[in-house]
Amino acid sequence: MADRNDLDFTYSLIDRIFRLSLGELADFSGAKYDGDFSLTLEQAQRRKHEYVAEQIGIEAGRTVLDLGCGWGPLLNYVRERGASGVGVTLSSAQAAACRRHGLDVRIEDARKVTRREFGGFDAVASLGAFEHFVSPTDYYAGRQEQIYRDLFANIRGLLPEGGRLYLQTMSFGRNMIPFEQVSIDAPRDSDAWYLALMMYQFPGSWLPNGGEQIAAAAAPHFRLVSDVSGRLDYIETIKQWRERFAQPSWRKTLVKAQLVPRYLTSRDFRLAFTSGVSANSVCFERELMDHHRMVFEALPAA
Numbered sequence: 001m002a003d004r005n006d007l008d009f010t011y012s013l014i015d016r017i018f019r020l021s022l023g024e025l026a027d028f029s030g031a032k033y034d035g036d037f038s039l040t041l042e043q044a045q046r047r048k049h050e051y052v053a054e055q056i057g058i059e060a061g062r063t064v065l066d067l068g069c070g071w072g073p074l075l076n077y078v079r080e081r082g083a084s085g086v087g088v089t090l091s092s093a094q095a096a097a098c099r100r101h102g103l104d105v106r107i108e109d110a111r112k113v114t115r116r117e118f119g120g121f122d123a124v125a126s127l128g129a130f131e132h133f134v135s136p137t138d139y140y141a142g143r144q145e146q147i148y149r150d151l152f153a154n155i156r157g158l159l160p161e162g163g164r165l166y167l168q169t170m171s172f173g174r175n176m177i178p179f180e181q182v183s184i185d186a187p188r189d190s191d192a193w194y195l196a197l198m199m200y201q202f203p204g205s206w207l208p209n210g211g212e213q214i215a216a217a218a219a220p221h222f223r224l225v226s227d228v229s230g231r232l233d234y235i236e237t238i239k240q241w242r243e244r245f246a247q248p249s250w251r252k253t254l255v256k257a258q259l260v261p262r263y264l265t266s267r268d269f270r271l272a273f274t275s276g277v278s279a280n281s282v283c284f285e286r287e288l289m290d291h292h293r294m295v296f297e298a299l300p301a302a
């Protein structure tokens with residue numbers, strides 16, 4: 001699993017730049033354009049929230065758990081709908097930002113959340129976090145499937161029979177290359193180089209091998225209701241993010257200036273944040289990666 005240090009590297013370091021670029025309470029996962037790229041980023045993120053609400057039932061009086069809640073966009077939407085939300089993240093900066101906005105967010109490992117600690121929920125959502133639940137070390141040690149199976153068993157324990165889970169995640173795609181070829185020393189612009197860059201941006205994280213692997217791990221506890229690809233919408237989301245991040249502001253310049261020592265001393269930092277290319281976007285375009293919007297329904301308890 002990506003641990004707290006990994007996630008602080010990915011999310012806490014860019015916390016202020018993220019919020020200055022995208023806004024407080026902004027989403028950091030693929031939006032839902034449904035191919036209509038005339039929508040603004042905010043409209044497409046709103047459309048995603050509405051879709052999640054429709055799929056898992058977010059409405060007044062209901063309780064919702066957000067596993068890997070980021071800067072709290074879905075929790076904020078849950079609150080607007082009159083429902084009650086709890087979030088978990090492993091990024092301390094995200095938790096602090098959420099709490100400043102009155103959201104109930106705890107620093108906990110989403111994989112370990114149980115009914116004993118958190119109580120039950122009417123619905124569970126997890127957007128853009130599943131990607132972090134298995135590390136390369138877990139993968140090479142053969143633990144990937146077991147981690148996913150344990151996670152689904154835990155989530156099932158939080159829900160009533162028929163309760164729903166919305167899971168949004170990237171996966172390796174149909175053109176994925178053999179893992180041993182992935183290397184930052186591969187020729188620039190090759191598949192192997194872009195995939196290696198992804199691993200610098202998201203250290204400690206390893207993707208699922210397509211929707212089938214996820215559905216199989218969930219099968220003892222959940223019926224798969226739907227699995228829709230958000231790959232093309234994600235490419236547009238990244239394009240919009242990059243435009244926002246590139247918009248100049250003196251505050252962002254100040255924050256970036258504070259990161260200069262890190263830039264000078266850390267190759268990992270330079271590769272993760274200043275490569276000048278969007279590895280994510282290219283991996284989606286080349287179908288080295290895919291993207292899933294999955295809805296599950298809890299089966300009767302075994």
Ligand SMILES: C[S@@+](CC[C@H](N)C(=O)[O-])C[C@H]1O[C@@H](n2cnc3c(N)ncnc32)[C@H](O)[C@@H]1O
Pocket residue numbers: 001002007011026027028029067068069070071072073088089090091094108109110111126127128129132133
């Ligand atoms: C790409 S962000 C997505 C945030 C948010 N769901 C959204 O859509 O904007 C991934 C989130 O997953 C969280 N995360 C990753 N692994 C986690 C774990 N094991 N336990 C709790 N949170 C985790 C990160 O801290 C971060 O908040």
